[in-house]
Amino acid sequence: MSGLPVRPELVGEVPYGAPQLDVPYCLNVNENPYPPSDKVAAEIGAAAAAAAKSMNRYPERDAVELRADLAAYLGHGLTADQVWAANGSNEVMLHVLMAFGGPGRTVLSFAPTYSMYPEYARDSHTGWTTFPRRDDFTIDPVTAVQAVTEQRPDVILIASPNNPSGTAVDLDTIRAIVDAAPGVVVVDEAYYEFVRPGTPSALELLPDYPRLAVTRTMSKAFAFAGGRLGYLAASREFVDALRVVRLPYHLSAVTQAVARVALANADELLAAVDKLRANRDALAAWLADQGLQAADSDANFVLFGRFADRQAVWQALLDKGVLIRVVGPEGWLRVSAGTDEEMAAFKAALTSVLGTEKGRLL
Numbered sequence: 001m002s003g004l005p006v007r008p009e010l011v012g013e014v015p016y017g018a019p020q021l022d023v024p025y026c027l028n029v030n031e032n033p034y035p036p037s038d039k040v041a042a043e044i045g046a047a048a049a050a051a052a053k054s055m056n057r058y059p060e061r062d063a064v065e066l067r068a069d070l071a072a073y074l075g076h077g078l079t080a081d082q083v084w085a086a087n088g089s090n091e092v093m094l095h096v097l098m099a100f101g102g103p104g105r106t107v108l109s110f111a112p113t114y115s116m117y118p119e120y121a122r123d124s125h126t127g128w129t130t131f132p133r134r135d136d137f138t139i140d141p142v143t144a145v146q147a148v149t150e151q152r153p154d155v156i157l158i159a160s161p162n163n164p165s166g167t168a169v170d171l172d173t174i175r176a177i178v179d180a181a182p183g184v185v186v187v188d189e190a191y192y193e194f195v196r197p198g199t200p201s202a203l204e205l206l207p208d209y210p211r212l213a214v215t216r217t218m219s220k221a222f223a224f225a226g227g228r229l230g231y232l233a234a235s236r237e238f239v240d241a242l243r244v245v246r247l248p249y250h251l252s253a254v255t256q257a258v259a260r261v262a263l264a265n266a267d268e269l270l271a272a273v274d275k276l277r278a279n280r281d282a283l284a285a286w287l288a289d290q291g292l293q294a295a296d297s298d299a300n301f302v303l304f305g306r307f308a309d310r311q312a313v314w315q316a317l318l319d320k321g322v323l324i325r326v327v328g329p330e331g332w333l334r335v336s337a338g339t340d341e342e343m344a345a346f347k348a349a350l351t352s353v354l355g356t357e358k359g360r361l362l
């Protein structure tokens with residue numbers, strides 16, 4: 001980096017992000033493949049136009065109306081002052097680490113997990129540690145509690161369902177970890193809307209634990225990735241700590257207005273979730289039928305493998321117009337659940353790739 005005096009931990013680092021390529025089938029970043037209807041798109045446009053009329057003014061700093069709408073969407077008796085919102089749950093998580101992490105403090109998560117977590121740690125000068133998940137990507141509550149008790153992390157991040165494995169963490173395990181934690185615990189439920197029936201949300205635990213927070217996003221199930229809206233539910237005291245570290249006016253007037261429109265149309269935007277869940281289950285079963293391993297998933301993607309040369313498989317699929325993700329432990333790949341057409345294209349491409357080169361690739 002040209003000798004500029006950047007922080008030593010940033011030397012040689014490259015910006016995070018999956019390749020954004022113009023290919024027919026994008027199954028790499030777990031988006032909802034269904035765009036909004038013309039009706040909802042028009043409402044979003046009208047809300048943006050209305051916001052334009054007062055664009056000379058700063059937006060409402062505390063986004064109170066949006067937070068009230070988010071609280072109503074979450075239910076569980078939550079109110080606006082127990083909900084926080086920012087530009088994607090990535091920004092929410094950075095606020096958490098700015099408020100509860102920092103120099104001399106540590107954040108612990110359960111690996112393999114979301115690859116952005118260590119970046120928030122780096123950017124907020126928080127020490128990063130991981131404790132391993134079991135081979136099936138579940139968390140063993142006994143050893144997890146031991147690790148928390150010994151290491152005493154200031155912040156614990158638990159992705160449930162986990163990315164990239166799709167694994168949901170049961171509430172007993174979360175409860176055991178929160179009971180042992182000396183600091184705050186964040187359950188990242190970015191994919192919660194996709195869980196299999198009967199899988200409870202950690203929102204249920206909030207009344208018992210003022211140091212627990214649950215994050216969600218409108219980027220995945222909500223079909224609103226381009227709107228950039230993530231949010232968190234916790235105790236009022238927890239939210240007040242995040243309000244201290246946010247930048248002033250961090251949520252633009254347009255973001256607040258269009259996110260409220262999206263929430264008002266939740267039924268329509270979430271309508272494809274059942275379909276995507278069914279396609280995920282069918283995809284996992286199909287992968288297993290091909291003799292591959294497919295991790296049990298409560299999210300809108302499936303981690304599968306294992307390949308001797310996963311990069312070669314990824315490239316061969318890309319050459320056929322299907323973009324998936326190289327992520328997770330060595331040998332594994334992740335594919336998002338999509339439309340019937342996208343699933344057919346993925347299966348045809350993988351069948352063809354494995355047909356010619358199975359011996360070399362597996």
Ligand SMILES: *Cc1c(COP(=O)(O)O)cnc(C)c1O
Nearest residue numbers: 088089090114163190217219230
């Ligand atoms: C996609 C994702 C997020 C959310 O990202 P946004 O910033 O809200 O778009 C958060 N956590 C995990 C584990 C994710 O996969």
